[in-house]
Amino acid sequence: MTDEKRIERLSAMLKRRGIVLPAFEIYGGVSGLIDYGPVGASIRRRVIQNWVEHWTINGDIVEIDSPTITPEPVLVASGHVGEFNDLMTQCGKCSAAFRADQLAENNHPNPEILEANEIDEILISNEIECPNCGDKNWTPSKPMNLMFGTKIGAMRASRQAYMRPETAQGMFMLYPSLYRHFRQKLPFGAIQTGKGYRNEISPRQGMIRLREFNMAELEYFIDPENPPVIDLSMKKEIVSFIPDPHGEDYKEVKISFSEAIDQGVMKDHTVAYFLSRTLDFLINVGINPSKIRFRQHEGTEMAHYAEDCWDCEIFGEHGWIECVGIANRTCHDLLSHEKHSNSNSLRAWREFDEPKTDTKEVLAPNTSILGPMFRGKAGLVLESLKQLDELPDNFPFELQIKDGTKVEITEEMVERKTIHTSIAGEWFTPHVIEPAFGIDRIIWHILDHAYEETEKEGEKYNLLRLSESIAPVDLIVLPLFEKEGMGETARKLNLQINQIKGVISSIDSSKSIGRRYARADEIGIPWAVTVDHISLEDETVTVRRRDDQKQVRTEIQLLLNLIRLGNVSSLF
């Protein structure tokens, strides 16, 4: 933050080069909505692709995809409808905004259940003062829900719905399918990338707080009694942690993951594992490791569902920004959906180490005799027989039944049997660890950390040092001149490269070669391949490295092979 103008120059470049732009600009734009242009969209796709591959590589996590339109009951169960329908009021004098129920806290046993007019009445009759300025003049309170509402279906048959505020609910909805997919064995996880929607009161800070944004979330389901055993002793790199201070001042500690666990900075090994995997991902896509820290939420800051929550914060032009939240949501969501939906398939089976066996002697009823004999009371008699703890030694005997009366049971009515029972396990609700990534915020920081302003021969020179895996294109082919067949050769080479799966190449033949290198550097293309006069004679080209502008000449066939292997850098 030493140079206040840097952010303006960076934003101007992002717009000029078609990376990130304000959306709907010819209609005046809409705050909180952005476009990724032709260059930015490619970067975004590759960041998401990297993210998907990062989590699915072990095979215990699969990708799913769910609707963004979500029926209301789902979000009632998840808590989003209730949590977000808070009544807000503003001070008439200083315009400070508060949750109305919190202002009325001392004047009503349960202000959360009140309607707007009831709570307004309490604020007036009790002369509640504004905590900010002391005034007692409140605007009528209004429900403030940060979700975008919509309707499914037309007219009276329509159902209330919302645009999803997070992708996570999709994974919970698919839990039964996931459980079958993974052969009913925990732990397993599911990821989803896509749009989320929050109708922010005041979106700010460019692409940091958006109303429609790219999320990438992972729900990892575990058995809380048998959490996965994860060895983090190899994790020796030094990381910055800020544990929950419990009232004391925040204190940053710089230690490794293995030390953090040994020292009790992090109690939950599974959460620690996802923190460390998150760190790996961020470094892979080009975030500067020295600008990453993990901060534990305070108790008061915790989301309504979370038990333990860490933020991964990244430092950039906007200061420290939360880019990933890693929460132990415990069984909150699955349990709540089970209650609201009456579904019985949101659980997992836990087999005991040893089946619990039991041998029991019972009196098995002979219903063809019992039935006609007791008629209306037969059901009660059967129930009492079943619950009999000690079997009588002799017949007939008296049996107390539920309505208080006693009946006589004779030998013909029952049969003495030995029952062997074996209980192999039990049903339980899995716990879930959720790393939730704000993709747009991460992309902003990738761009921020990669953007470098330098000088070249006295002139300003900007480049984007993007990691190879997320560059908008892998390489650019440049004919030195558009004549003598150089342009033709370059187009042919570009086509050959683009035919390699997963590789994107582009071509640029306008203006001087120096200018084209500069343009390529500014959008972060790692390699530039130049076709010159020598190329026409011996099938060689020069390859230029963005980061130091070094060039080597190589045979086209060798280059194509190296591109296939993703190892162009071995030329240098």
Added chain:
RNA sequence: GCGCCUGUAGUGAAGGGGUUAUCACCUGAGGUUUCCAACCUCAUGUCCCGGGUUCAAAUCCCGGCGGGCGCACCA
């Protein structure tokens, strides 16, 4: 949502009640050029939107929309 500041080509800026709105870079066409934003010629393109004041508004006023900062909000 409130307060202060703000909005001129793709980008960055100058100007400002009165002929055809200025500059640099960028972009396109042509020329030139044997590897790092060279040069020459030509071309495209701008006063955020709406209302008001005025003979005349890009300029002044009001409102909206967008941006920045502060306050508040941010599962």
